[in-house]
Amino acid sequence: MPRVGLDPAAVVAxxxxxxxxxxxANLTMGLLAERVGVRPPSLYKHVGGQEDLNRxxxxxxxxxxADAVGGAVQGYAGRDALAAAxxxxxxxxxxxPGRYAATIGVEPSGPDDPVAIAGQRLLGAFMxxxxxxxxxxxxTDHALRMLRSLCHGxxxxxxxxxxxxxxxxxxxxxxxxxxxxxxxxxx
Amino acid sequence: MPRVGLDPAAVVAxxxxxxxxxxxANLTMGLLAERVGVRPPSLYKHVGGQEDLNRxxxxxxxxxxADAVGGAVQGYAGRDALAAAxxxxxxxxxxxPGRYAATIGVEPSGPDDPVAIAGQRLLGAFMxxxxxxxxxxxxTDHALRMLRSLCHGxxxxxxxxxxxxxxxxxxxxxxxxxxxxxxxxxx
DNA sequence: GCTTTTAGCTAACGATGTTAGCCAGCCCTG
DNA sequence: CAGGGCTGGCTAACATCGTTAGCTAAAAGC
Numbered sequence: 001m002p003r004v005g006l007d008p009a010a011v012v013a014x015x016x017x018x019x020x021x022x023x024x025a026n027l028t029m030g031l032l033a034e035r036v037g038v039r040p041p042s043l044y045k046h047v048g049g050q051e052d053l054n055r056x057x058x059x060x061x062x063x064x065x066a067d068a069v070g071g072a073v074q075g076y077a078g079r080d081a082l083a084a085a086x087x088x089x090x091x092x093x094x095x096x097p098g099r100y101a102a103t104i105g106v107e108p109s110g111p112d113d114p115v116a117i118a119g120q121r122l123l124g125a126f127m128x129x130x131x132x133x134x135x136x137x138x139x140t141d142h143a144l145r146m147l148r149s150l151c152h153g154x155x156x157x158x159x160x161x162x163x164x165x166x167x168x169x170x171x172x173x174x175x176x177x178x179x180x181x182x183x184x185x186x187x
Numbered sequence: 188m189p190r191v192g193l194d195p196a197a198v199v200a201x202x203x204x205x206x207x208x209x210x211x212a213n214l215t216m217g218l219l220a221e222r223v224g225v226r227p228p229s230l231y232k233h234v235g236g237q238e239d240l241n242r243x244x245x246x247x248x249x250x251x252x253a254d255a256v257g258g259a260v261q262g263y264a265g266r267d268a269l270a271a272a273x274x275x276x277x278x279x280x281x282x283x284p285g286r287y288a289a290t291i292g293v294e295p296s297g298p299d300d301p302v303a304i305a306g307q308r309l310l311g312a313f314m315x316x317x318x319x320x321x322x323x324x325x326x327t328d329h330a331l332r333m334l335r336s337l338c339h340g341x342x343x344x345x346x347x348x349x350x351x352x353x354x355x356x357x358x359x360x361x362x363x364x365x366x367x368x369x370x371x372x373x374x
Numbered sequence: 375g376c377t378t379t380t381a382g383c384t385a386a387c388g389a390t391g392t393t394a395g396c397c398a399g400c401c402c403t404g
Numbered sequence: 405c406a407g408g409g410c411t412g413g414c415t416a417a418c419a420t421c422g423t424t425a426g427c428t429a430a431a432a433g434c
Contacts, residue, residue: 153340
């Protein structure tokens with residue numbers, strides 16, 4: 001039995017990639033084992049099980065999303081920053097639907113949970129966008145939740161093919177950015 | 188073996204109720220069978236399998252959501268209608284998280300698919316809200332998608348406990364309604 | 375080089391979805 | 405009211421999947 005040289009990070013990365021390819025619901029331990037060149041039980045040397053794997057994929061996805069959004073925002077402010085953040089977020093979800101799906105429903109076990117840390121980073125990236133608008137201190141939490149709901153809702157609906165009828169989806173998203181910009185400005 | 192007198196509708200209704208109780212992910216054929224007082228294989232006399240069951244629950248959920256939103260909107264217009272629709276939708280998702288979760292990711296097989304019909308009804312209820320605003324014909328599709336994304340995103344994030352930090356969630360939702368109203372008015 | 379650790383393996387078990395095939399209760403005609 | 409067919413229930417069995425137990429050989433450290 002030749003050693004493959006796996007480690008938790010490699011397993012999680014492969015799992016995330018596989019989830020993107022076949023859908024999170026079809027990510028099976030057997031499939032993942034085959035992908036990394038190992039028998040299913042061997043995976044348990046690196047991850048605790050399917051639930052643990054899901055949590056780790058979620059943490060990875062949130063971290064990557066935070067990087068993407070955070071990077072896209074840099075150097076922009078106001079509407080440009082909003083547009084950059086929203087586009088980066090949507091692009092990430094559409095390119096990585098499987099790993100993003102893993103983030104839905106995971107509850108951080110505590111403040112030190114990698115999921116919580118990565119989630120906070122992603123929120124921070126969106127928070128930076130809001131700084132470009134004049135929003136009352138007491139409203140920033142609400143605005144942040146709104147932004148998150150809007151981006152999350154649109155991206156997941158599109159990823160699930162939830163938009164059936166005619167109009168162009170990209171166009172709708174640009175319209176949505178303009179809408180959010182108006183609403184934040186008129187706050 | 189006494190006859191229980193099941194039919195597809197009863198099985199689907201029980202499945203939807205059970206999904207709300209234990210979560211869609213934990214809705215198992217065995218559990219559903221136990222709930223309706225029957226052995227697992229007997230369920231297959233009424234539904235085609237788990238995937239078919241999921242589709243039927245989704246159709247039921249969309250239909251109920253359409254009723255809830257449509258009913259809430261009646262007699263209101265403009266911001267009142269928007270608020271009523273949004274509140275009704277969120278209340279439905281929070282009261283029935285399991286069956287609503289079943290709607291995510293189902294693709295209608297065609298225009299006659301009950302899922303498609305119920306989905307159209309729900310969209311129609313939101314469309315009625317938009318009629319209270321002065322929106323260009325070419326923008327209604329975009330506005331509809333925005334509204335759907337906003338409601339879907341907020342409700343699913345809350346249902347999944349996605350809002351961790353402090354501020355009151357009900358307050359955020361009311362803020363979100365005001366935000367959407369501003370944005371639609373300033374279109 | 376020997377020991378210790380550990381990453382891989384095979385074997386096996388439990389849970390779950392599903393199919394096959396049987397049988398009894400209900401409806402409906404004669 | 406009797407008998408026949410439909411149909412909704414059952415048991416038995418199987419495939420798949422996640423997971424655990426226990427073994428073995430490769431790597432790492434003294």
